[in-house]
Amino acid sequence: MSELKFVYVTYIATTPERLWQALTDGAFTRQYWFGTTVESDWSPGSRVTFRSGGEVHDSGEVLDCVPCRRLSYSWQVEFHEVFRREKPSRVTFELEPIGSAEVKLTVTHDEFEPGSKVHAAVSNGWPMILSSLKSLLETGHASTLTGPDKQRGARERAIALAAGTAA
Amino acid sequence: MSEPKFVPNTVYVTYIASTPEKVWEALTRAEFTRQYFFGHSIEVEPKAGGSFILRAPDGSVHMRGRVVEYDPPRRLATTWSVEGMEAFRELPASLVTYDIEPMGGSVKLTMTEAHQWEVPDAILAGGRQGWPFILSSLKSVLETGKPIAVSVKMGPPPEMMAAVKDAVAKKPWARSSTGL
Numbered sequence: 616m617s618e619l620k621f622v623y624v625t626y627i628a629t630t631p632e633r634l635w636q637a638l639t640d641g642a643f644t645r646q647y648w649f650g651t652t653v654e655s656d657w658s659p660g661s662r663v664t665f666r667s668g669g670e671v672h673d674s675g676e677v678l679d680c681v682p683c684r685r686l687s688y689s690w691q692v693e694f695h696e697v698f699r700r701e702k703p704s705r706v707t708f709e710l711e712p713i714g715s716a717e718v719k720l721t722v723t724h725d726e727f728e729p730g731s732k733v734h735a736a737v738s739n740g741w742p743m744i745l746s747s748l749k750s751l752l753e754t755g756h757a758s759t760l761t762g763p764d765k766q767r768g769a770r771e772r773a774i775a776l777a778a779g780t781a782a
Numbered sequence: 783m784s785e786p787k788f789v790p791n792t793v794y795v796t797y798i799a800s801t802p803e804k805v806w807e808a809l810t811r812a813e814f815t816r817q818y819f820f821g822h823s824i825e826v827e828p829k830a831g832g833s834f835i836l837r838a839p840d841g842s843v844h845m846r847g848r849v850v851e852y853d854p855p856r857r858l859a860t861t862w863s864v865e866g867m868e869a870f871r872e873l874p875a876s877l878v879t880y881d882i883e884p885m886g887g888s889v890k891l892t893m894t895e896a897h898q899w900e901v902p903d904a905i906l907a908g909g910r911q912g913w914p915f916i917l918s919s920l921k922s923v924l925e926t927g928k929p930i931a932v933s934v935k936m937g938p939p940p941e942m943m944a945a946v947k948d949a950v951a952k953k954p955w956a957r958s959s960t961g962l
Contacts, residue, residue: 624914
């Protein structure tokens with residue numbers, strides 16, 4: 616059986632510095648990530664929290680951080696029991712400049728448990744979040760699909776997908 | 783003999799701040815594809831069974847195929863056979879499907895590449911490298927009016943060329959069509 620893994624590549628007309636800020640600064644993540652504010656000092660071993668509406672819904676630990684090039688953290692989904700009982704998975708962002716103002720972003724989400732329900736949920740969520748991130752950096756506007764008002768819908772969809780994979 | 787079945791191997795999803803009609807236009811009209819598809823021009827006959835051509839910037843035919851489904855502005859499915867690169871000509875056609883779904887003021891675009899034989903990863907790597915660039919650039923064209931300007935050349939990876947040569951020599955699809 617092959618290991619579960621999610622890989623998504625997107626090309627963004629921006630600089631590695633701006634993209635890095637968009638990935639690590641909560642004021643940015645809130646705009647394109649269903650209202651999620653990410654917080655960390657980004658030193659290896661430090662805690663990462665994902666907060667929306669004041670509560671922590673996911674958390675993790677910084678595994679690797681090379682500013683403007685590479686960021687990796689563990690990821691524990693905490694907002695629902697169906698995900699909370701799985702061990703943490705791992706998210707890695709790789710930023711590669713391909714021109715004077717274009718960056719290739721590769722997001723790899725792996726180290727899932729066999730039959731992971733988190734895998735099913737994030738495979739649906741990442742394309743929305745990363746499409747919205749690209750829009751924000753290129754046009755100044757994140758997608759309306761991933762705004763803070765869609766937070767509840769996103770969680771409900773994740774739970775529904777997890778239930779679907781149980782069948 | 784039963785028709786060989788296409789099995790999806792590569793799927794890419796992107797969300798675009800646009801309308802299904804505009805996304806359809808960007809996928810089916812040459813003045814758009816030239817901007818985001820490595821300069822290639824699409825020529826598609828607007829009906830199932832019609833012809834499909836993807837022309838290289840120098841005017842030569844790069845891909846040739848047949849329209850399997852033509853349902854504006856929801857779904858376009860076409861077979862793809864590489865004509866522009868000698869080594870690829872004997873490979874069986876693949877099936878490329880674009881699904882366009884309106885979603886809360888945006889559009890969800892899903893590209894699915896399917897094959898009739900067990901394609902090695904080294905060959906799939908070509909599409910897996912190209913599609914994210916092509917569809918990222920399409921999204922930029924629709925949202926900003928400008929494609930992703932690249933300075934790097936994006937040709938088939940070297941391992942892909944070797945795998946294509948090997949596949950053409952062994953023709954595993956001839957074996958799989960006997961029911962294996």
